[in-house]
Amino acid sequence: MLKEPFQLINEQILLLNSWNNSKLITGFTTKNGGLSESPFSSFNLGLHVNDDAQTVATNRNKLSELIDFPTSRWACSDQVHENKVVKVTNKMAGSGVYDYQNSIKSTDGVYTTETNILLALCFADCVPLYFYEPKKEIVGIAHAGWKGTVKNIVGEMVHKWTKDENVDPANIKAAIGPSIGPCCYVVDDHVIHFVNDVLQGEHKPYSKVSAGQYALDLKQLNLQLMVASGILKENIDVSHYCTSCSESLFFSHRRDKGKTGRMVSFIGKKESIS
Ligand SMILES: [Zn+2]
Numbered sequence: 001m002l003k004e005p006f007q008l009i010n011e012q013i014l015l016l017n018s019w020n021n022s023k024l025i026t027g028f029t030t031k032n033g034g035l036s037e038s039p040f041s042s043f044n045l046g047l048h049v050n051d052d053a054q055t056v057a058t059n060r061n062k063l064s065e066l067i068d069f070p071t072s073r074w075a076c077s078d079q080v081h082e083n084k085v086v087k088v089t090n091k092m093a094g095s096g097v098y099d100y101q102n103s104i105k106s107t108d109g110v111y112t113t114e115t116n117i118l119l120a121l122c123f124a125d126c127v128p129l130y131f132y133e134p135k136k137e138i139v140g141i142a143h144a145g146w147k148g149t150v151k152n153i154v155g156e157m158v159h160k161w162t163k164d165e166n167v168d169p170a171n172i173k174a175a176i177g178p179s180i181g182p183c184c185y186v187v188d189d190h191v192i193h194f195v196n197d198v199l200q201g202e203h204k205p206y207s208k209v210s211a212g213q214y215a216l217d218l219k220q221l222n223l224q225l226m227v228a229s230g231i232l233k234e235n236i237d238v239s240h241y242c243t244s245c246s247e248s249l250f251f252s253h254r255r256d257k258g259k260t261g262r263m264v265s266f267i268g269k270k271e272s273i274s
Pocket residue numbers: 180181182183184242243244245246
């Protein structure tokens with residue numbers, strides 16, 4: 001098995017080591033080392049899950065300290081399982097950090113060309129997708145549950161970068177973060193119908209487990225969509241972590257039956273501190 005690209009660096013954070021340097025930080029949080037109480041124990045970063053808002057704010061401040069990225073420079077979205085991708089500008093810094101109402105509206109994909117903007121999205125099983133173009137220094141992330149995946153949010157991101165930013169997809173690096181694996185993600189014919197509609201390759205990223213029930217590999221499907229959009233396979237890192245199996249590390253919407261916290265995926269360019 002290939003080396004896991006996301007490495008735990010402390011109780012709260014995994015970093016995508018191969019991309020990180022003094023100017024770029026890319027990672028994913030765990031459920032540990034925060035102040036929230038059950039069922040959000042303990043490092044819940046979701047404002048929209050009925051946890052105590054002040055506690056979530058304290059947890060967000062903790063993440064800000066740990067990654068040395070002020071919350072005034074974060075950009076958070078109101079995620080709706082669609083495929084809209086928005087370019088984040090400096091005036092959007094601070095969106096949705098403490099008040100969900102001023103989140104970037106109805107947006108599951110964000111990218112920026114700016115320095116000192118941290119893009120942050122919330123997760124509990126859905127697939128975090130990371131994008132980075134080192135030549136033009138563009139960074140992006142997307143939230144893909146089955147709906148965002150079959151609506152091809154991957155293709156939307158790559159299309160925007162190609163059309164609006166003049167990027168060659170062959171220069172894009174991508175990563176697929178910790179999310180629910182086929183070991184724990186069974187779906188029905190309704191979902192598989194949409195999966196078949198978006199499939200580009202021959203390889204079906206699901207297997208039948210019983211009548212009308214299928215184990216679906218959303219990471220594999222997003223990987224196929226990345227390749228179909230022109231990203232080179234050798235430029236894509238895929239995490240092995242299943243958020244449902246790794247109960248000691250992650251919240252899982254499915255395993256925890258909907259009452260749980262949220263992890264955050266983040267990416268941002270920093271000015272070099274050296
Ligand atoms: Zn699993």
